[in-house]
Amino acid sequence: MVLLSKLSDGWDNDDVRIRPSRSSRPRTKTRPTHEDAAAGFVVTVDRGRYTCLVGSTSAARIVMAMRAKELGRRAVAVGDRVAIVGDITGATDTLARIVRIEKRTSVLRRSADDDTETVEKVLVANADQLVIVVAAADPLPRTGFIDRCLVAAYTGDLQPVLVVTKTDLADPQALLDLYADLELPVLVSKRKDSADASQGAILNDRLVEEVRELLNEKESVLVGHSGVGKSTLVNALVPHAYRAIGVVSGVGKGRHTSTSAIALALPDGGWVIDTPGVRSFGLAHVTPDDLLRTFDDLNEASVDCPPNCDHQGLPCALDAAVQAGAADRRRLASFRRLLSSRSGAASDESAPDQGAAPDQGAAPDQGAAPDQGAAPDQGAAPEQGAAPEHPTDPGTSAG
Structure with a gap:
């Protein structure tokens, strides 16, 4: 109930008692730990449903699951180790919940x-x-x-x-x-x-x-x-x-x-x-420094590069390192070719002249055709329905 006090000069807002709204109510910070959650291994993903294997090698079973709210915006991918709660019997018409994604190695x-x-x-x-x-x-x-x-x-x-x-x-x-x-x-x-x-x-x-x-x-x-x-x-x-x-x-x-x-x-x-459905490999999220860190020998030489160096040419310090013999010219060329492919600058061209079979030499000029990545292999359409014949313990198969 709202109580108001009328003063001689009108209504005083300080005397108004407002009932807390849902957004302003205190919320508990206590969250379930799900210590009893079962370990699962995600084998495929489709339209918000996750097919997981739960159980040991000798008794692995298929469990259908959905993402729990506590995951927020975190995406679940094939290969993820997850914690699952709810009905994990794998019976028809059951749906468990993925409440945690374990730390990823790659x-x-x-x-x-x-x-x-x-x-x-x-x-x-x-x-x-x-x-x-x-x-x-x-x-x-x-x-x-x-x-x-x-x-x-x-x-x-x-x-x-x-x-x-x-x-x-x-x-x-x-x-x-x-x-x-x-x-x-x-x-x-x-x-x-x-x-x-x-x-x-x-x-x-x-x-x-x-x-x-x-x-x-x-x-x-x-x-x-x-x-x-x-x-x-x-x-x-x-x-x-x-x-x-x-x-x-x-x-x-x-x-x-x-x-x-x-x-x-x-x-x-x-x-x-x-990966039959991967049609492209867009790499706009990869920065030059992300790729450079995977080339240990070149990464050491990059400490002398100017700020925000794109590593594509002068004044990049990698060229000086090659001139001084501290880095390999061929390795630098390979790095820059991969760097160009990241930005889409490298055309999706065929390999150099193979020289063995007739008419299998240099590929025709592909012009500006975009790199289509991994087109699905149509050779074997999935035939669905049966459970895995050789399940592997999700807990022991991690790389």
Whole structure:
């Protein structure tokens, strides 16, 4: 009730008692700690619903969850270790809540497609490696795409790996020479049988085994354009990969085809994370200094750079370091090429002349075509519905 006192000269506002509004009421700072929350591992994300694995290796189960309000604006990504409360039985029509995101060890992220918006999106968390799959020919490798992937890997604390397929069609040496100074792990392969190329025999058994050994007990993200053999590789590593995890819409009802990243358990331990829906790698959120910090030798020489140096040319101190022999000229050239790809200045051009197969030489001029990043590999459409055949303990598979 409002009480008013009338004075001789009118109403006195000091005598008005106002009931507190909802916004001005004292709020408790006590928040639930959720100490009884279950540990979960996010395997895919779709329209505000998160498919998580909960439980040990021998008893992992799929739990559908949503974000709790206490997360605020923090985004949940594939690969996240999370704390889950509510109904975690995994039964149909149940929905748990993600109340906490554990500390991340690495982040693969990108900006908006037009490269002008610095708002970034986290694609995958806690991965150890970024496996970049390209073909020596058919389609020609695009160095702009490779460079952008390398920038995303280096600045996100992932180890980049280059896998080159179809080397029976063209010599990949010119492509590999571009990245020799970065000391990348590289795997190359001819097709199993060139005569079977039309039937999809893109990979041979040796490459599959080498990749399997490289991915063992690690979490690895695979990216690549359509036609390079990425989906073929995923299906070779994880037989019936897209039947290994059921992605359901709503609250446990219905099927749909997801274009988001999906984590698939490797039979011998570890995870392979396929990214069929990543069409671009905008890197507007990456600053020159972010990338420079990943080049230890150049970073030391940059202490003499002028303020706000863009490291693209004089008066950058990196040029003086090269002249003095304190830094390698080829490493500086590689750094600046990656830096140009970050800003979109480098065209999404094909690799240099391969020189082996006819008509597989220098790529046609791509002009100002934008770098489209990792186009979805259409080779294997997800077939949803079944639970994982080889679940891995979310608590022990972290990189």
